[in-house]
Amino acid sequence: MDRANPTCARGFRAMNNKTEKQYIQELEASEANRKRAEEALRESESLCNAIFENMDGAMLIFDDDTTILKVNAEAEKVSGYSKEELEGKKSWTDFVRGEALEKMREFKKLRIVNPAVVPKNYEFKPANREGITKDIALTVAAIPGTKKFVAALLDRTERRRLETQLQQAQKMEAIGTLAGGITHDFNNILGAIIGYTELALIETEKGTKIREYLEEAVRAENRAKDLVHQILTFSRQAAIEKKPVLIASVITEALKLMKASLPATIDIKTHIEKEIGTVKADFTQIHQVVMNLCSNAAQAMSEDGGTLEVSLTPLEVDSLFADQYPGMHPGSYVRFTVSDTGCGMTADVMERIFDPYFTTKEKGEGTGLGLSMAHGIVGRYDGVITVESEPERGTTFHVYLPRISQEAEKREIKRALATGCERILFVDDEPSLTDIGKQILEHLGYQVTARTSSTEALELFRSQPDQFDIVITDMT
Ligand SMILES: Nc1ncnc2c1ncn2[C@@H]1O[C@H](COP(=O)(O)OP(=O)(O)O)[C@@H](O)[C@H]1O
Ligand SMILES: [Mg+2]
Secondary structure (H helix, E strand, C coil), rough: CCCCCCCHHHHHHHHCCCCHHHHHHHHHHHHHHEEEHHHHHEEEHHHHHEEEEEEECCCEEEECCCCEEEHHHHHHHHHHCCHHHHHCCCHHHCCCCCHHHHHHHHHHHHHHHHHHHHHCCEECCCECCCCCEECCECCCECCCCCCEEEEEEECHHHHHHHHHHHHHHHHHHHHHHHHHHHHHHHHHHHHHHHHHHHHHHHHHHCCHHHHHHHHHHHHHHHHHHHHHHHHHHCCCCCCCCCCCEEHHHHHHHHHHHHHHHHHCCCCEEEEEEEECEEEEHHHHHHHHHHHHHHHHHHCCCCCCEEEEEEEEEEEEEEEHHHHHHHCCEEEEEEEEEECCCCCCCCCHHHCCCCCCCCCCCCCCCCCCHHHEEEEEEEHHCCCCEEEEEEEEEEEEEEEEEHHHHHHEEECCCCCCCCCCCCCCECCCHHHHHHHHHHHHHHHHCHHHHEECCCCHHHHHHHHHHHHCCEEEEECC
């Protein structure tokens, strides 16, 4: 409108009954209003931007046709793509696959027709640029008055991992309790089986087929006994006996087992110093550490083969060396090393290998418990376990255990069985064990009275103390 044009101004005046001055004031006011509105708009825009950029999560705005229009810095981080690569170029459908994509497309359609039936929040597992799947909590909403949508994504991957780990730990705890509970009964049953088999062995002539079978049965039964012991170790209910152990013989025995299962594509080189002496530990547990390290090495080389090197050497640790490893002290150690030329590990993987349940292997190939057990066991004997690795080059584990001067105890003492003719009172609450004990002792020449009730046994002993030379009881 032209204020200099009197005709027009007059005409306006005639229409609105306003003076020219009034009219100008109004015009100025509306100009100020417009400015204020613009300012308010700018402010709200920068507010939106600040929220968009600084939210504790990834945010994106996408079009009705699924094109991503705008992303914040966190979205760049989560997806692995830059703003420039995403905005206007990618579509959210590029990140979702299979069934999840179908479901989300369906949600999108429904969100327009009937938003009430679509969940506002749900979880899905998109893959980022490197193809790594993430656990994402998603919130989507339509932006009113537009055909656009806003989505907020929270990365829950780490939290899920911790939750799963906790669940696993609880599961193991429950298994441990269960195992502890049934082991007492199981041991009694096993005791009966072993006892009767041994009795049968006594009754069988050497060199016969039956004797051979029975000897096999005893071997299997002893394996079962070891297994029970392992379950108990795992559930931390077994009291571990530390005894001087000839470390070279543990390793040689484990290697014998290992060699039998190695494929021909894997070479094995060993350097075991036999006269290295003893460490204070439990034979079975050290055996387990050796097996775990060697089978990891073999698995790392399962694709292309390679060389497995195992060595055992003495080592005098000085304070300079000891300072590098928490828990190590200057003194005599043995160093057991397992090296492979396999796939190696990235720094990320290496950081987590001792975590219980951490595994990079397929279900059925790995439980993720091998190294965490090895770590626990080595620590229990005041040792240290270290690792060096490079992707595609290979891995080296060192286990350091304090060396002691004590001589090793013989593991299996093959003693001549004592015989005699003394009178024995044999007490055990398990009838089959009482029966076995009685029979074995009688076979050795003793005169045995057996009782399964301790009160009965006590009464008997009180009434005829002269009738017995020895009392044998399980005392539990
Ligand atoms: N010698 C090795 N070479 C490469 N990676 C290894 C080696 N030893 C262990 N790892 C890594 O450490 C992870 C944990 O090992 P472990 O606790 O023994 O569990 P599992 O063998 O059941 O996966 C393995 O999944 C693997 O990623
Ligand atoms: Mg393993």
